[in-house]
Amino acid sequence: MRIVVAMDKFKGTVTAFEACAAVARGLHRARPDIEVVELPMADGGDGTLDVLLHHGYDQYLIPLLGAHGVPRSARVARQGRTTLIEVAEICGLGATEPTAEMAEHADSTGVGEAIVDALDVGASEIEVALGGSATSDGGAGMLRGLGARFLDAQGRPLAAGGSALTGLARIDWSGLDPRLTTIRLVGLRDVDSPVLGPVGAARRFGPQKGADSEAVDRLETGLAQFASVVAHMPPPTGFVAPDTPGSGAAGGLGWAILLLGGSLTSGGDRIAGALGLDEMIASSDAVITGEGRLDEQTLMGKSPAVVIYAARRHARPVAAVAGQNRLGEDPSRFGLAEVLSLECLASGTARNPALTVTTLERAGAMIAEGMVRRISASASMMAVPSPTKGQ
Structure with a gap:
């Protein structure tokens, strides 16, 4: 199985590079056979x-x-x-x-x-x-x-x-x-x-x-x-x-x-094009994205929304890992098969880089151990509206 890990930063805590690397380590720890492609993302913000x-x-x-x-x-x-x-x-x-x-x-x-x-x-x-x-x-x-x-x-x-x-x-x-x-x-x-x-x-x-x-x-x-x-x-x-x-x-x-x-x-679209996000996802089996906070503003063109939309175009299941999840209890409405929230996995990750990194690793391991199967099964649930685009 080949998984693209396309994470943005957890602002004030870890960079996009650190977030991708932590999730990848968790995936490999639980499933050494998984091929992981790390693709740190940005959307025009810092990073x-x-x-x-x-x-x-x-x-x-x-x-x-x-x-x-x-x-x-x-x-x-x-x-x-x-x-x-x-x-x-x-x-x-x-x-x-x-x-x-x-x-x-x-x-x-x-x-x-x-x-x-x-x-x-x-x-x-x-x-x-x-x-x-x-x-x-x-x-x-x-x-x-x-x-x-x-x-x-x-x-x-x-x-x-x-x-x-x-x-x-x-x-x-x-x-x-x-x-x-x-x-x-x-x-x-x-x-x-x-x-x-x-x-x-x-x-x-x-x-x-x-x-x-x-x-x-x-x-x-x-x-x-x-x-x-x-x-x-x-x-x-x-x-x-x-x-x-x-x-x-x-x-x-x-x-x-x-x-x-x-x-x-x-x-987000500009950076995705520069990084070859579409091509990476097209040759993968599943995708993991995320940032410090997932909420309605995320859907206005921030990195996770760009990744979700690209995964939908290629019918690839996508999970998200966030510091905070404010998208509600039904992630499928946003094209997500699963959302893991760090604040639900460990207390005090905000502004704590070391704890954030270890919790991201744990989230990666959880996906590798069981969520990949559920993500694959939920691929048919990906028909959601595309993220809002400005001009």
Whole structure:
């Protein structure tokens, strides 16, 4: 039996590589005869750069500004004339516990600086992996790093961060780097959220970045003001509505990419194509996927959804291993024959890498010892709707 283990990260605990390796060890421990193919996954969030570096991209260190204006070095990946920039690498949350003040002032200027660096080395295509940001500034910082000017009513430059956008009165686009019109700019999104509203950049994701209710309100007001000014003073490429699916990715960075004439695509699909996921699954007997949490948001194009859909196309049974399972008691509704939840197998795996690894190994062994048979028997239950796709 050949099993593809296509796991994403368990955020804050283990990487996609570590998760795949742990499940594979469990499979082999219980059934040494199983052939295991490890395929660490990503969907445009943090970890995307590491996955592509494992598949032919080269790593470069460049100087830029972090989320809070501190100069630092960050990694980018290059292959030929394509550059991959990971937002989480430049202005991500990192290991620091975020505060409301940090959430309001976090800035994406470093992403713009990384794009300028890519232009300087002759990139013809720039991909920006949008997940895992600490920012909620609508990409204003990125645009500033590319030459746009954000001004208040007195013509003074605005401070950095999403809350400062409440004072935005005018945008001067004249200084935008002209080379942006000569390249293909693509945002790899892992969510379909818009910029504004209850499921938008500030209200849905602001609390994850440290924002309390008052900070969320200020960030939402700032983003709304940004949208209003852009509607009256659009960039040279024209106005793009802030309710475009995926525009709220990375605190609104998705929208800024669209305003530059770029496009958005599913990060999960892009990475799956680069890794040859379809071909791997077609030549397998079963598939195991998973990440830290499985819930309704997972089905909006995150890695497990991409894997599930690929397995369905090839009529291969698929099981999932997650830190937390919030998909309910009937996994077949989502194309899954079985779901193992680490929180049900062991207490305290969250933020405990060693325990997470050993529990993932245990989950792999459980699949090898008995669940493979049930997965195979349930292949006929795979007819489920495909994961939601954005544009």
